[in-house]
Amino acid sequence: MFDASGATRAHYAPLHARIEALGPEALADRQRTLERSFLLQGITFTVYGAETSTERIIPTDLFPRIIPATEWARVEAGLTQRLLALNLFLADIYGPQKILGDKIIPRDLVLGAPSYRREMQHLLVPHGAYANVCGSDLIRHPSGEFVVLEDNLRVPSGVSYMLANREASRRTFPEVFREARVRPVERYPDLLLATLKSMAGDWRPNPQVVVLTPGVYNSAYYEHAYLARLMGVPLVEGRDLAVHDDLVYMRTTSGLRRVDVIYRRVDDDFIDPLTFRRDSSLGVAGLFNAYRSGNVVICNAPGTGVADDKAVYAYVPAIIRYYLGEDAILNNVETYLCRAPAQLDHVLAHLDTLVVKAVGASGGYGMLVGPHASAVERERFAAALKADPENYIAQPTIQLSTAPCLVEGRMEPRHVDLRPFILSAEKVVVTPGALTRVALKRGSLVVNSSQGGGSKDTWVQAEDGSAAP
Amino acid sequence: MMLARVADSLYWAGRYVERAEHVSRLAQVMLNATLDPSEAAGQVLALTRAALGAPPGVQEPLELARALSLDRDNPGSVVMSLARARENARQVRDQITTESWERLNMLYLRAVGARAGASFNADPLGFLGEIVSDLHLFKGAADSTMSHGEGWRFMVTGVFLERAQLIGRLLKAAFTPIAVASEEPLALVTVLRMACALEPYLRTYTADLNPRFILEFLMFDEDFPRSIRHATDQIERHLSHLARGRELGRQDPQRLAGRLNARLAFADIGEVEGPGAGELLAAVEAETTAIHEAMYETFVAYPLELRLPAA
Incomplete structure (x- = not known):
């Protein structure tokens, strides 16, 4: 919001003026109204305790983040390019494996990744679109440049918060919203439906789409129900589906009914106990065989996770160059692969400044944050690195950019990242908006909702410059 | 669907x-x-x-x-x-x-x-x-x-089925064996209040508080929304909509609902005199339970192989 000298950046000027005019009391009041409306709507996630579970709203910050059109154009072009390349990569490694033959990326790194699914080998995916829904995490460098921190190609969530935040910010700052010429995100549900329908075979004239949820106890259940409602399709659980003769049916009150496309919000491991994890009760026995027979489409395709593996991530610029013959428009965060001896030496020498991550793990497990770790912890990690270097990558400790947030009635800077949502089928569409995740504790870099993170709306402007306040 | x-x-x-x-x-x-x-x-x-x-x-x-x-x-x-x-x-x-x-x-x-x-x-x-x-x-x-389609009808059927059972239990507690509530006017008023029925009752029967009239009103009145008769009427109506275009198998909830409703519609007032009320209330309890089970079997927990779509 402010530039290096402390002056308001031009595209924030009208918002800043409005905030000043409202004053802290009115702002706090609007914040309370907003929180109450989220609670009423049931926009909550569940926190489990020993005896009782409580529902909490994800804290939402009133102030929208504004991204000027030119900055966004680069993000949009970069993500489109990235998704095109990643889908080509997935079609290749689950097909002829040319990129491995050409030694652009080590064979064992891909085929040995825990998220690689050999069951997907030689299976035809419509339009070669494996990752139909993607939510990449971007961060803004001090230079102002957006870089990609992580690609989420499995079951990314958060899009319902993007939509709910938008509704809230329109209500809170209607005048500024109009003047800022914000691009709409409200079409996301119908674009998603169109994407899903286009994945069905042409011979099924009116394909039946369903959203598959793990159930009401999943932390993202609200989002599953929300998307199903806005798309007007059934929200099903594993127990609602049945497979018979390799066809998938849902149990309706008037008998069984064929299902053509499943937008699944259940992880690969759990979708079919016959093919993947046997102890899963969330999935449908026989679903993968039906998929293999081409009688149903699963979105995202099983096995897409290999393309957001932390080690494969380091190769994404090379992947883009290999398939598209272009340089990556959005850069990666610098990443050291410990499997390469020279890079391992560098990592070992700089453990106090780097973040080390286990390749297969997620959610902060198996991670060393160098600057915050004790000497003992660093030594333990050094030993682990030497013992099993292939299992680790390292990145510089990242400084997230900050955005002003309303904290106890005052404006204070908090760290943020950016999660835009990208749909891929016949073509790639980047939604002109995003979820901005906020680390609500002062100085904290953790934006996860389970650990004190919140979110705020993100306004992508249709054209640069600001209207006069 | x-x-x-x-x-x-x-x-x-x-x-x-x-x-x-x-x-x-x-x-x-x-x-x-x-x-x-x-x-x-x-x-x-x-x-x-x-x-x-x-x-x-x-x-x-x-x-x-x-x-x-x-x-x-x-x-x-x-x-x-x-x-x-x-x-x-x-x-x-x-x-x-x-x-x-x-x-x-x-x-x-x-x-x-x-x-x-x-x-x-x-x-x-x-x-x-x-x-x-x-x-x-x-x-x-x-x-x-809400659109008054299938989902709404299931919800409303749940409301009325529950209501028939609850009012039935209230009447059973109040009047069988014959009149725990005796002729004590305060107790009778309380029964009516518990069924949210005091004002409609007074308009129909005037302030003549009498266990027989109260039973008659709460069991057989067609128009009062908390009478058992009204509830079974509604259950039958919604189930007949839900049954349309379906083969209902051997346990047909619509038929059960129709039978119960007819029994109440054509009951003789004399039936609630003496021990009759207890029998009728027991029948209401048993029949609504049967409807509940038949609904579950017909709409929810049917065997897969019987309900595959044609072709």
Whole structure:
């Protein structure tokens, strides 16, 4: 919001003026109204305790983040390019494996990744679109440049918060919203439906789409129900589906009914106990065989996770160059692969400044944050690195950019990242908006909702410059 | 077309909403009727306990009201019914309009909230009365914003099936064996209040309070929405819509509902004299249970191989 000298950046000027005019009391009041409306709507996630579970709203910050059109154009072009390349990569490694033959990326790194699914080998995916829904995490460098921190190609969530935040910010700052010429995100549900329908075979004239949820106890259940409602399709659980003769049916009150496309919000491991994890009760026995027979489409395709593996991530610029013959428009965060001896030496020498991550793990497990770790912890990690270097990558400790947030009635800077949502089928569409995740504790870099993170709306402007306040 | 699980959840949401309303009303009326010490007070307490199967041990009216409203260990308490209604609604959140959902969710959040106990203590009658009127708002919102299609019919069938059973139990507790409530006018007024029936009854029968007329009104009146007859009428109506274009298999809920409704429609008033009322009420309980089971088997838990789509 402010530039290096402390002056308001031009595209924030009208918002800043409005905030000043409202004053802290009115702002706090609007914040309370907003929180109450989220609670009423049931926009909550569940926190489990020993005896009782409580529902909490994800804290939402009133102030929208504004991204000027030119900055966004680069993000949009970069993500489109990235998704095109990643889908080509997935079609290749689950097909002829040319990129491995050409030694652009080590064979064992891909085929040995825990998220690689050999069951997907030689299976035809419509339009070669494996990752139909993607939510990449971007961060803004001090230079102002957006870089990609992580690609989420499995079951990314958060899009319902993007939509709910938008509704809230329109209500809170209607005048500024109009003047800022914000691009709409409200079409996301119908674009998603169109994407899903286009994945069905042409011979099924009116394909039946369903959203598959793990159930009401999943932390993202609200989002599953929300998307199903806005798309007007059934929200099903594993127990609602049945497979018979390799066809998938849902149990309706008037008998069984064929299902053509499943937008699944259940992880690969759990979708079919016959093919993947046997102890899963969330999935449908026989679903993968039906998929293999081409009688149903699963979105995202099983096995897409290999393309957001932390080690494969380091190769994404090379992947883009290999398939598209272009340089990556959005850069990666610098990443050291410990499997390469020279890079391992560098990592070992700089453990106090780097973040080390286990390749297969997620959610902060198996991670060393160098600057915050004790000497003992660093030594333990050094030993682990030497013992099993292939299992680790390292990145510089990242400084997230900050955005002003309303904290106890005052404006204070908090760290943020950016999660835009990208749909891929016949073509790639980047939604002109995003979820901005906020680390609500002062100085904290953790934006996860389970650990004190919140979110705020993100306004992508249709054209640069600001209207006069 | 509707998912079987969704239909089941909507049906149960309807049942729990009705149960929460009934228990709230009984607790409220009971509290009110026991305010002044009269002979009827003891009867009212006994009646409430018998009609609800209240937890043993609690004797004092205010304690009983609190147990019926807020006790989380009592599966029949208002707060537990609200939690279950809301849980069922949340599982099918995509099927319920935002207007109706928000009503129910708000009510639930207030009833389970940290301040619920304190506001009950401050004004128990007000607390219970507010729950009843909020449930009316929920039903009104559902009625006027939800499409009156399959899902809505399942929910409404749940409401009326639950109502037929609850009113049946209330009448059984009050009048069998013949008139626990005797001829004591205060107790009779209480029975009518518990069925939310005092004003409509007075308009039909004037202030002539008589167990026979009360039974007649609450069992056979076609128009009063809390009579058993009205409930079975509604159940039959909605089930016949739900049955359209379906093969119903050997257990046909619509047929069962029609039979029960006809029995009430053509019952002789003499049937409720003497032990007859008890028999008829027992039949209502048994038949509604049979309808419930037939619905489950027909719409929800049918065997797969029988219901594959043609071709």
